[in-house]
Amino acid sequence: MFYSTYYTSPFGLLMLGSDGDNLIGVWLEGQKYFGATVDEDMAEKDDLPVFAATKKWLDKYFAGQKPAISDLPLAPIGGAFRKVVWDILCEIPYGEYITYGDIAKAVAVQMGKVSMSSQAVGGAVGHNPISIIIPCHRVVGANGSLTGYAGGISTKIKLLEHEGVDMSRLFVPTKGTAL
Incomplete structure (x- = not known):
């Protein structure tokens, strides 16, 4: 099962994707290959800890800080x-x-x-x-x-x-x- 939520960034709406524990996607609305690595529907679920951590990371990034990529559990789907x-x-x-x-x-x-x-x-x-x-x-x-x-x-x-x-x-x- 995959889950999604949204984050409003200074560059537009972002959809975040997760497998429940890890971040599998951050897509800019309308971007090429939007959600392409996920073969099934994602259920909207705003209260996952990984989404809270990702939103906090993005808040820091857009505030001009340099959050570490290693702060997030990333699991991009691909070969x-x-x-x-x-x-x-x-x-x-x-x-x-x-x-x-x-x-x-x-x-x-x-x-x-x-x-x-x-x-x-x-x-x-x-x-x-x-x-x-x-x-x-x-x-x-x-x-x-x-x-x-x-x-x-x-x-x-x-x-x-x-x-x-x-x-x-x-x-x-x-x-x-x-x-």
Whole structure:
């Protein structure tokens, strides 16, 4: 059984998902792949301890604090490859960013491969079910391109600015498939 509740953030309404004990999702209303990792209906249940802890975490984050990702019991649903990518995302420090290529290199090392496709990594990053907390918004293209955020590029920019990221080397591409 899966459960949901809602949280009103400065960037819009968020739906939180849980298996009863762990956080399995944080989705921005209207985002691409909204709820995609959950194959069954979620019953609305506002009083789960994991939801209270997540809302407190989000309150701190949006107040400009830097709550630790490890403070929450995360259990994103996905295959082994995606979970490796999501674990790497959790290591990106607040207020910083890395490239898809950097993640691809780290995944290759962890999986004992010579190389890894940045596009494959981009797919896993884009399907991250725990937005904001697992910070997929901190991933950019090799040239500083702000692409590939399921919640929309404008939200990605707002999240990076909220964290005080130096945006001077980052830009929104005028064309591309990952806008």
